[in-house]
Amino acid sequence: MTRAQLARRGGTWPLVLAVAGCSAVLHVVVTRSVAGAAVASSWHWWELVPAFVLAELCVVHVQFGREAHSFALSEIPLVIGLFTLSPTHVVVARLLGGAAALALRRQPAEKLLFNCAQWWLDTLLAVAIWRALAGDGPGLATSPRAWVAAIVAVAVAELVSTGAILAAIWVREGAVPTGLAVRGLLEGQLVSLTNVSFGLVAFDLLRTSWRNAWVLLVVGAAVWSATRAHVKLQRRHRLVESLNRFSHGVGEQLELEATVAYVLERTRELLVADSAALVLSPGFVGAEGTSRTFACDASGVRELTEHHPGTPQVPESADELESALDGPDGRIGVLSVHDRLGDVGGFGTEDAALLEAIAGQAASWLHNSRLADLLREQAAASDYRALHDPLTGLPNRVLFTRAVDDACGRGTAAVLLLDLNRFKEVNDTLGHAAGDDLLREVARRLRAMAAPDTCVSRLGGDEFAVLLRGAGANEALVHAGQVRDALMAPLPMSGISFRMEASTGIAVSPQHGTTSEALLRCADVAMYYAKSTRTPAQVYTPRADVNSAARLALVSDLRWALLNEEFRLQYQPKVSIVEGRVTSLEALIRWHDPVRGVVGPDTFIPVAEQVGLISDLTDWVLATSLRQCRAWQDQGSYVSVAVNVSPPTLHDTDFVQGVRRHLELAGIPPHRLTLEITEGAVMRDPAHALRVLHDLRALGVRLSIDDLGAGQSSLTYLRQLPVDEVKIDKSFVMGMSEVADDDAIVCALVNLVHTLRLAVVAEGVEDERTWQRLRQIGCDTAQGYWLSRPLDPELVPGWLGAPHRYIDLLASERGRRRLSVAGGTAQQAPTA
Structure with a gap:
């Protein structure tokens, strides 16, 4: 048993x-x-x-x-x-x-x-x-x-x-x-x-x-x-040995409550008592008018408090001893024992002397433990102040960078950097007190929606940061949307209902860096890119980073490339789906860098836009493509050229005059030049864009809206724009033979553009099925690799005079319909 x-x-x-x-x-x-x-x-x-x-x-x-x-x-x-x-x-x-x-x-x-x-x-x-x-x-x-x-x-x-x-x-x-x-x-x-x-x-x-x-x-x-x-x-x-062990043991306790527990357990053991109690005076505890009481029995040590009903209090018994604990600054408390165990009777004079000896040592060590606790509390408070924002209580930049470095060392992590929009207006209009209230409310909302392992920080000013451990770019974008919704909730301030918005930049480890410094820098770049594009959130991309070492080197090399004519143009035909003739050739720029090799426009065009080189680059493309158009004309090929115009160029006050000058120098009629403009370029400043487009239209230049469906178009502005054609983005065209939704979108866009009495160009035609489908739904013009890859300028005349499969398809169809076929190629006929 x-x-x-x-x-x-x-x-x-x-x-x-x-x-x-x-x-x-x-x-x-x-x-x-x-x-x-x-x-x-x-x-x-x-x-x-x-x-x-x-x-x-x-x-x-x-x-x-x-x-x-x-x-x-x-x-x-x-x-x-x-x-x-x-x-x-x-x-x-x-x-x-x-x-x-x-x-x-x-x-x-x-x-x-x-x-x-x-x-x-x-x-x-x-x-x-x-x-x-x-x-x-x-x-x-x-x-x-x-x-x-x-x-x-x-x-x-x-x-x-x-x-x-x-x-x-x-x-x-x-x-x-x-x-x-x-x-x-x-x-x-x-x-x-x-x-x-x-x-x-x-x-x-x-x-x-x-x-x-x-x-x-x-x-x-x-x-x-x-x-x-x-x-x-x-x-x-x-007992002497026990007192020595007691003195040694109590000296090893580093915290006040640990010292209290040790004193009570050993006192109860040495005096063979059923229970022991220690009451700490308010002056010693540091709480005004409040004492702390601890008791120890066979079940262990616990603190007794009147704030918790039903908690047992210090037992009262006839058989008890107590001794005061006095420290250098006054009374520390009272130590007592209750109900001696065994059958030898109650506590005696020897027990009283022993308790007094224990109390003397306990008082000294309790005093030291309290001092140590105070020092630790002060150090902890100092550390907290050093690592937290005093206004919001959130971790500051120092603590946040530590958390980011720790998260990077454990796996994937995402950093969201938020900058409040129009915060300066709040400070200037309602005062700094209102601004502080707003910052505290933003902190509260961010903290309320954060998961337990999410770190929310205020970096300074109106900048906040969020660390998502184990998250990728997609999860970060979802969280950024949730943050946006949380901040958009109405906030009553000074009698008005205010809605706060923020621009968010996102950087992900390890793709964008493995240190807090790298991730915060990338998130900062993405955040300013979000501000410049007026989008709620952006994930870091190198194209948006004008300050990286690689980008700085790219800028320097771009300037050198312009001076040393390292750029080349290739031309991709746009073919009429109904007639089979080439309507124009789109000029596509390539950079032949001696170190990097052939560099595509997606790499250097954004950099040129950000550092102010895009106007010079566009000027070179216009001059070169129009000269080449003149050269083909002199060889008997009367074709038009199309040139892409970036948003900064469209808003250049000298752009229209530059186009006129290049047309005059090349001797090319304005209608043989098509300028392709993105939706975003128009939507950035619609009023100014309309004025420039009307000036270009008055000049006689053909205008085209590029990548319809991929930007932030407005049907109202599209109806007002003085354009001749619209290009459907290739992301829809390339998938229309496989994806029913893409096919439906292209059909809808073709019908919409025709309703506006504009021509439709479909770019990204990669196979015969797409060509046939575009012809079936009434699309006007096609462009893509199935028709032709981009050509070097010297290859264009030969390509224009060669037979092509789309011509054979058209001829076969005409034969089936028993229609007469006109001989020769459309390209050789001069355009009036």
């Missing part, structure tokens, strides 16, 4: 019953097997009862854990009983005398019965062993063999008795320390040997004459006093 099972069945009662059962069985065996009369048959069992009573009253108490074990002089009358009484009479005298003594000491019934049961057992063992070793017959009283047998018998009985006591301690406390068990066994044997020796002497003296009893009383008192003094000395020695 385990200790837990014993405890559930009622403390030590199962152990009492077990010992009593063993004793009963042993009693039957011993009484039947042991024969013969006692040595001195004139002795009566009741004559030893007072001796057992006196022996059990003259005890020395030794604490074993939470239990007190009493070392008595009961071995003295037991030895006499071995020589003078039968086994049953010895047991009866022992039990009656011991029970009477325990009753006088008011011992609890459970312990009284346990002691009686183990006395019954060890008495029977002593009788059985003594009878077996001493033998039987006359002369036992003076036989050395009988005396040695008595020593052995009582020693074995003492071992059994101590074992039963340790078993009881194990049942009640759950464990018996090895040192405690060894000490109990050794001390029990030492006391037993002393008492047996004295008992043998007493038996010999009393056998001679009862008048020798006074000698026994004197010697017995001396033995008892010596034993008691020895036990006291040992106890004091152990």
Whole structure:
């Protein structure tokens, strides 16, 4: 049976019953097997009862854990009983005398019965062993063999008795320390040997004459006093050692609450108390008018507070001690212990002195712990201020960069950099106090929507940052949309309902960098790009980064390339789907860099736009393409050219005059030049764009809207624009033979543009199926790799005169319709 099972069945009662059962069985065996009369048959069992009573009253108490074990002089009358009484009479005298003594000491019934049961057992063992070793017959009283047998018998009985006591301690406390068990066994044997020796002497003296009893009383008192003094000395020695360990242990505690817990646990242990309590004064705690109370019992240490109903308070009992804890700055608190454990009575003067000694050391270490706590709190507050924004309480740039570096070292991460739009207007209009309120509200909203592992920071001014651990660009864009929705919620300020917007730049690790510095720089670039394009959020792209080392080198090389004519033009035909003739050739610029090789326009055009080189580049393209158009004309090929115009160029005040100049220099009629303009170029400043387009139209230049469907077009402006044609973006055209939605979009756009009485150009024709489908839905012009790849200028005349598959398709269709076919190529006929 385990200790837990014993405890559930009622403390030590199962152990009492077990010992009593063993004793009963042993009693039957011993009484039947042991024969013969006692040595001195004139002795009566009741004559030893007072001796057992006196022996059990003259005890020395030794604490074993939470239990007190009493070392008595009961071995003295037991030895006499071995020589003078039968086994049953010895047991009866022992039990009656011991029970009477325990009753006088008011011992609890459970312990009284346990002691009686183990006395019954060890008495029977002593009788059985003594009878077996001493033998039987006359002369036992003076036989050395009988005396040695008595020593052995009582020693074995003492071992059994101590074992039963340790078993009881194990049942009640759950464990018996090895040192405690060894000490109990050794001390029990030492006391037993002393008492047996004295008992043998007493038996010999009393056998001679009862008048020798006074000698026994004197010697017995001396033995008892010596034993008691020895036990006291040992106890004091152990207490000194315990105090030293207490002093060393409490000094190792670094925090106030850890020190409190250690003090209470050790105080309860040293004073063998059921509970201990420590009340810390308000002045020491630092809370005005509030004290802190801690209690410790068998369940552990806990803080008691009146703010939590039902919390147990410091127990009140008649058996208690308390001692004040005084520090250099006044009263620290009061330490108290309650209800001494065991049967040795309440707390005494020695216990009071011990508690005072503990309180003195505890006061010193509690004071030191409190100082250490204050220093840690000040350091923590200082660290917090150094790492957090004082206005919003969010992590500042220093803490945010640490978090980003940590996240980059663990895997993917996304950084969102937010800059509030029109924040300066709030400060200028409503005042800085309103601006501060707005920043606090933005911080609250960002924090409310953040996941537990998301870091939200205010970097300074109206800039905020968000770290998404384990997120990619798509997740970051979704979160940016959620941020936008959160900020757009109405915010009442000074009697008006205000809606805040922000421009967000996104950078992702490891694609855009693996350090906080790199990611924040890329996010900053993306954020300003979002501002410039008036979009809510942008993911970092190198094309938007005009400040990178590679971009700086690219800018330098671009300038050099313009001076050294490293640019080349290729031309891609645009073919009429109905007639099969080439309507124009789109000029496509290529950069032949000696180091990089052939560089596409997607790489250098955005850079040229951002650094102001686009006007020079457009000027070169216009001049070169118009000269080439003149050269083809001189060779007999009357074709038109198309040139792309970037948004900054369209808004150049000298652009229209530049176009006129290049047309005049090349000697090309204006209608042979088509300028392709993106939707975004018009939508950036519609009013100005309309004026420029009308001026170009007045000049006679053909105008085309490029990449319809890929930008942010407005049908209202499209209807007002003086353009001749519209190009459908290739992203729809290339997929229309496979994707039904793309086909539907292209059909709708063709019908829409025709409704506006404009021509339609489909770029991105990659196969015959797309060509046939465009012809079927009525598209006017096609452009793409299926018709021709971009051509070097010297290859254009030969291509124009060569037969092509689209011409064969048209001829076959005309044949099927039995229509006449006109001979020759349309390209050779001069245009009026």
